[in-house]
Amino acid sequence: MDKKKKIVFIINYFYPDLASTGQLMTELCLDLQEDFDITVIAAQPGYAGERVKVTKIFDEEFWENIKVIRIKLPEVNKISKFSRIRYIFSYFILANIALLKEKKQDIIYTISQPPVLGGLIGSIGKFLKRSKHVYNIQDFNPEQAAAVAYTDKQFIFNISKYVDKLNCRYADHIVVVGQDMVETLKKRFNNKKVPNYSVINNWTNENEIVPLDKSNDYIASFLKMHGLENNFIIMYSGNIGLYYDLENIIQVAKNFKENPEIVFLFIGDGAIKKQMQEYVKENNLLNVLFLPYQPKDFIKYSLNAADIHLVVNQKGIKGVSVPSKIYGVMAAGKPILGVLERESEAQLLIEKSNCGLVVEPKDYKGITEAIKTFYQLYSEERKELGLNGRTYLVEHLKRETSINKYRELLKQL
Secondary structure (H helix, E strand, O other): OOOOOEEEEEEEOOOOOOOHHHHHHHHHHHHHOOOOEEEEEEEOOOOOOOOOOOOOOEEEEEEOOEEEEEEOOOOOOOOOHHHHHHHHHHHHHHHHHHHHHOOOOOEEEEEOOOOOHHHHHHHHHHHHHOOEEEEEEOEOOOHHHHHOOOOOOHHHHHHHHHHHHHHHHHOOEEEEOOHHHHHHHHHHOOOOOOOOEEEOOOOOOOOOOOOOOOOOHHHHHHHHHOOOOOOEEEEEEOOOOOOOOHHHHHHHHHHHOOOOOEEEEEEOOOOOHHHHHHHHHHOOOOOEEEEOOOOHHHHHHHHHHOOEEEEEOOOOOOOOEOOOHHHHHHHOOOOEEEEOOOOOHHHHHHHHHOOEEEEOOOOHHHHHHHHHHHHHOOHHHHHHHHHHHHHHHHHHOOHHHHHHHHHHHHHHO
């Protein structure tokens, strides 16, 4: 019997973290554990306020057949740039040490988190350990940070892009998660000597998240608990972070202040949540509600509590990132209001599947009109739109398809 290839996944977020990439990578590792000898190097949970006590700098445990090395890191305040930088560099240094302590591995698998440094860990590991390196780019940085003007120091963007181009060039294979991201990769190299790459979509578990009616006991209880039984709910579920323009989109809620039936529900946490909450308080908006991340096994119910879902990206994010929440919304069979650039991966998914409406980022009047259009539809018309997305997902974007692509890629390497 052939010995299993050893793969070290250096992925920052891992179960029980609620970050979307953490959930995706957890499912990927679980599904591949029979094919490969897997070690995961990850930070201790804390993305959404999870608390798992790690007493040692490197804490080892086994989860099923997967060896997990947890790194003890300083707590991060997402509002503070200094706190973020301290966290990122602590992770970078300790993840490299953890990797170097591991015995020989065949493949090092990294993702683009932390920005640029995630790939750099793989580059350093490949050089020192003589392993193959697979670089999974979930978000192109610094392009993403530049799109929202995270800093006005251009030399930081230039240095970061130079380093990440080296990561891409030195990797044995790159995985991007959207077809539009291929153009960004090619652009980095001026369409010359583009590194080997594959496009593998992110996913959701379409067998776990299924369309459910609001009369479902769990959903009805959730709605009752939060006083939402008779409301038309516009939901955003996920990271309330820097790259979605939510601090401005929230202002649309003022246009529906006089209609008590329409409610905006934001589920999650992130760097701009506090700013949004302050805006809601200052403007006395009673039609906006914030809730924390829901437990993973309850997401299949919370997603189905909405009448429509917001899937949004900041202007300039096209080809840089794909909002993975779209797969969960499509699986739940809910219509989508996309605030997305034309020809972006998510916009094309909505268009191809006919599961919602799309307006351009920063078109706040267009967002208002789209909400009115959804609200005026018959419930059966909204239901049909949502189920269009579910049908498309099952036919073209199944979880098994994406994971099998990873399996074959890793075996070939």
